[in-house]
Amino acid sequence: MKKRIFVSFLVLLIIGILISAFLGTKLTLKYAQIEIEEKLRSLASMMASDLGDEAAQGMKLDYDRAAKKYADLFAKSEGDDSFSFFYAPPDSSIRVTFIDFKGQVLGESETDYQTMENHLSRKEIQEAIKGNIGQDIRASHTLDVDFLYIAAPISSTEGIARVSVPLNRIKHINQMIWLYALVGILGGLLFTIPLAKKLSSSVTKPVRELINACGEIAKGNYFRRVYYHANDELGEMAKNFNLMASKLENTVKDLTEQNAKVDSILKSMQGGLIAVNIRQRIILINTMACDILGIPYHQGILGMNLIKLVRNQQINKVLRDSMEKNVPQMELINIEEKIIRVYANPIKGHQNENMGGIVTMLDITNIKKLEQMRTEFVSNVSHELKTPLTSIRGFIDTLKDGAVNDPEVAGKFLDIIDIEAERLSRLINEILQLSEIESMKQDRNIEDVFLKPVIDEVFSILQQSAEERKVGLHADIAESVSIQANKDKIKQLLINLIDNAIKYNIENGSVTVKAEQAGGKVLISVRDTGIGIEKEYLDRIFERFYRVDRGRSSELGGTGLGLSIVKHIVNLYQGRIDVDSDPGKGTEFKIEIPD
Structure with missing residues (x-):
């Protein structure tokens, strides 16, 4: 060799x-x-x-x-000057x-x-x-x-x-030099060609086979082997290469299976996960962690310093404390409008040495909101139920104490008890309706509902209430306007909106209902000429039990659940609802629902 x-x-x-x-x-x-x-x-x-x-x-x-x-003169002197050199x-x-x-x-x-x-x-x-x-x-x-x-x-x-x-003078000189050079090169080739053939057959062929094998293995063909059995250094290299390829094939196979399992687990996790080494460089991260932190996921993210990537001092502090104290840590932190529960644990080696840390993050924003909503709901329901019950029990106790013997007083108290019982019944029914709508993922009994007949029915139901308050009801709806929905849900939506428009209107006021189909949507508008709503309250009017004017709402028999039911019905059909209001001039509710 x-x-x-x-x-x-x-x-x-x-x-x-x-x-x-x-x-x-x-x-x-x-x-x-x-x-x-x-x-x-x-x-x-x-x-x-x-x-x-x-x-x-x-x-x-x-x-x-x-x-x-x-x-x-120049022609005669050429033989004696420098030109004669060539x-x-x-x-x-x-x-x-x-x-x-x-x-x-x-x-x-x-x-x-x-x-x-x-x-x-x-x-x-x-x-x-x-x-x-x-x-x-x-x-x-x-x-x-x-x-x-x-x-x-x-x-x-x-x-x-x-x-x-x-320039044929210089060209001729150039041709002569090329001729002499060519003769020299041809003479050299007579000696180099036989030797080059011998080297090609003895060295180039096995080396080329090794190069091709390396290229195929680099592309992922780990089954490739080299077949060269000479008793020299190249033969020994081929033998060792095949042994290395076999071990590499087994190792890559094992790693691929393990990585596939780990990748599947990481992608399936509902929480975010970040693992770092002792120098706080990222060695593992899943896409959920990037989503929670609001950073883009890319291949180059591995190896980056966590402090440079995650600009959140609380997360970095929790992880640092866990690694330094060698104990688990837990903390609730706020990231923008999200509430994140962060767990940090040290990574320990075989000899209990600290090798880094791992952070798991769980977005509990919805859980916290649900807990708060449940607390507020229970509190509001308790209050709303307690008020009529207290009133009923009070009048019953009065009747027991002897007022029952006075027909005029007894009749008056019984009327109040009846009103409070009806209020209590209405409250319970609306709570049940709201609970039913919230629990539904998809409505049942969907049909082609024409809106004009439905609104005529709603006007008939609320006509007496409108006449008592001297409010005119007007509709501007074509016969062909229809929507794919549950008729009872749409009727309930319109009753709640039009009933509110009547209750909070002024004497000799009006309520106008419009509906049209445009751009694949049904547009419904309920406008009144009532007292209106201040802008500061508009964001909260769809909350359960929220009343802008509690005294007036109680006097009119409102429960504070009507608009919340409307909102959930609209959401059930993937629609949207907006409200425009001008205090002292009126309010307009605008609904868009896919037809």
Whole structure:
């Protein structure tokens, strides 16, 4: 194996030498090109200087004759200058051109200058006009050959001396260098190809098989194995690789099963869970914990510091105290509008050492609200039941004491007892109705209910009460307006709303009921011209037993449960109810229920 590696490095060394030789020739070519450019600059400057002197002496310049003269002179001197260092092809003579500052050609060594186009836009001419020596490489439109152009301004005149040489000179040199380099590379390949084949069969094939096996295992194919049985280092590597793959397969299988179980358990938990190590970096967290804390769940959350992630001092303190004291801790905390019961426990190792901590969180907001509602409900029910019962018992005791013998007093007391008993019965019925609606997840006896007949029935029931209070009842409902619901529930809803609108109205007031279907919903409006409700009370009018004016409500026989029943009926049909009220002008209840 070492011998093969040594030979391989030797081959690489030879190839490196060839590459270095090749780069050296390229560098030589580059310097040759630079030398040619410098030579042309020198020639252009010389011509510009000579013609400038002649112009300064008042001599008339024949640019075309001068161009041919200098071209012949340069051609004769090529054998003695630096250009002779390289072999030059026969079509590589130096070309001379004279141009004025307007771009007109004044003389040309290789073609008729009078037929040549204007040269003002040429790059090298623009530079020469600015007083610099211009340079450019491009194809000559006249001779259809790539040329290197050098232009220099002629002093004392508005003329430019330009020399150019076809790039086939440099191209030819480049071709020769490539030819020599190719011969060298081919010679080197005659030695390297047989050795490369041998190395490919003895080293590359098993290594490639190992690489492919590693790639497949990385993709999850843990059943992949390498089949190579040579008695060398690669054979031993293949054997150890297969052993490692078998162990990895079993380990990954076990971990996958365990992680699946843990993940299922975490996702099924109703509470939040966070586990941290001794440095308070998160090692486990479920989505419920993120929901409770109001933070997004993502893969990068594991490994983060709990203090940076959870900006709640109480949670961090409970966990810190539990880890430091090595005892469980429990506390109730408020997160926004939620009440969270937090349990913190230390994580102990095999030798009872502290390895971190675990926090479990349970949202008990609804439980607390239910407890409060139950307490308030029991208290209100007790009070509401106690009042009529106390009144009934008091009058009964009075009758027992002798008032029963006075027909007028006895009749009056019996009427009051009857009123209180009716009030008590009504209260119990409404409590039972509210309890029934609250316990229902879905209403029964659903049918297509047309609202106009239902409202007509409600008006008939409440007509006497309205006449007693001199309140007019009006309806604006099309015959076709209907809703999928329980007719009795809708009737009960309307009775409660219209009855309230009558009771809390003013003399000669009115109650207007409207209903229409729009956008897949039934819109119901009950508006009165009564006393109205102050804005500060609007948020609480749907609470059980809540009365804005307790004295007036008791006088009118209200229980404080009517609007709560209305709210629960609307919720039963996934609708919504809103109220607008202007004290002294009236109140309007607006209901939206899917049709």
